Amino acid sequence: MTATLNGRRIAFLATDGVEQVELTExxxxxxxAGAKVELVSPKSDEIQGMNHIDKGDKFRVDxxxxxxxxxxxxxxxxxxxxxxxxxxxxxxxxxxxxxxxxDQQKPVGAICHGPWTMVEADVVRGRTLTSFPSVxxxxxxxxxxxxxxxxxxDSGLVTSRKPDDLKSFCSKLVEEFAEGKHSNQTA
Numbered sequence: 001m002t003a004t005l006n007g008r009r010i011a012f013l014a015t016d017g018v019e020q021v022e023l024t025e026x027x028x029x030x031x032x033a034g035a036k037v038e039l040v041s042p043k044s045d046e047i048q049g050m051n052h053i054d055k056g057d058k059f060r061v062d063x064x065x066x067x068x069x070x071x072x073x074x075x076x077x078x079x080x081x082x083x084x085x086x087x088x089x090x091x092x093x094x095x096x097x098x099x100x101x102x103d104q105q106k107p108v109g110a111i112c113h114g115p116w117t118m119v120e121a122d123v124v125r126g127r128t129l130t131s132f133p134s135v136x137x138x139x140x141x142x143x144x145x146x147x148x149x150x151x152x153x154d155s156g157l158v159t160s161r162k163p164d165d166l167k168s169f170c171s172k173l174v175e176e177f178a179e180g181k182h183s184n185q186t187a
Contacts, residue, residue: 004178005035008074013040013065013094013117017083020049020056021163022111026077029170035177038062038073042091050081065093070100075177080112080132089120099123105181107156109173111166115139115159128152129159156182 010030014023023039030037041047041061049056070076076098078085088094099121101108110118115131116138118124125143129152136146151160151168158176160169176182 004174005030005033008035008177009072010035010037010075010077010177011040011063011068011070011073011097012037012077012079013088013097014047014059014079014084015041015043015087015091015094016048017081017087018047018049018059018079019081019084019112019163020051021166022079022081022114023049023059025166026079026109026111026170026173029174030077030177033174033178035074040065040068040097042066042088042094050083065091065097068097070097070104070106073101073106074180075107075173076101076109077173078108078110078114078117080110080114082113085113085116088117095121105156105183107158107173107176107179107182109158109169109176111160111169112162119144127157128154129157130161131159132161 040063042065044064046058102123112132119138119142128145130149139146150165151172158172
């Protein structure tokens with residue numbers, strides 16, 4: 001992969017319960033494309049990854065969400081897992097951090113249950129996206145349109161359903177993050 005993201009700084013917002021492969025594969029794809037990636041979390045030390053229902057690795061947090069500013073990043077990735085986004089959507093600072101990327105028209109990627117935090121941030125209204133199927137009603141109730149696709153792109157918003165979709169998700173993340181800001185990427 002070429003270094004199409006040189007000089008770009010990308011935040012990954014996650015906490016305990018993150019689906020490990022949905023954190024590590026996009027992280028690696030963005031790094032391989034030249035991006036500087038950082039883990040932002042409500043926790044300040046490390047988070048627990050999961051391999052479905054089994055504990056996986058722990059990951060060092062680079063920046064607490066209380067100190068992180070969307071202005072300092074060029075894009076945002078919201079990995080899934082069930083517990084991770086469920087906890088994030090209850091954290092006001094995490095929700096505000098997500099909303100700020102939309103306010104600033106920056107590209108965002110979310111996979112699996114990751115869109116739950118976007119629903120809480122009220123940024124899916126009028127947008128088309130995909131997710132793990134159990135999240136579709138929440139997306140529709142928040143004014144979004146849900147589609148059952150491997151990957152869906154809507155003006156800088158990249159979404160996928162599950163770990164099986166990671167190859168397509170990662171490819172589209174690199175593409176959309178390379179394009180930079182999107183005028184239709186608004187809250």
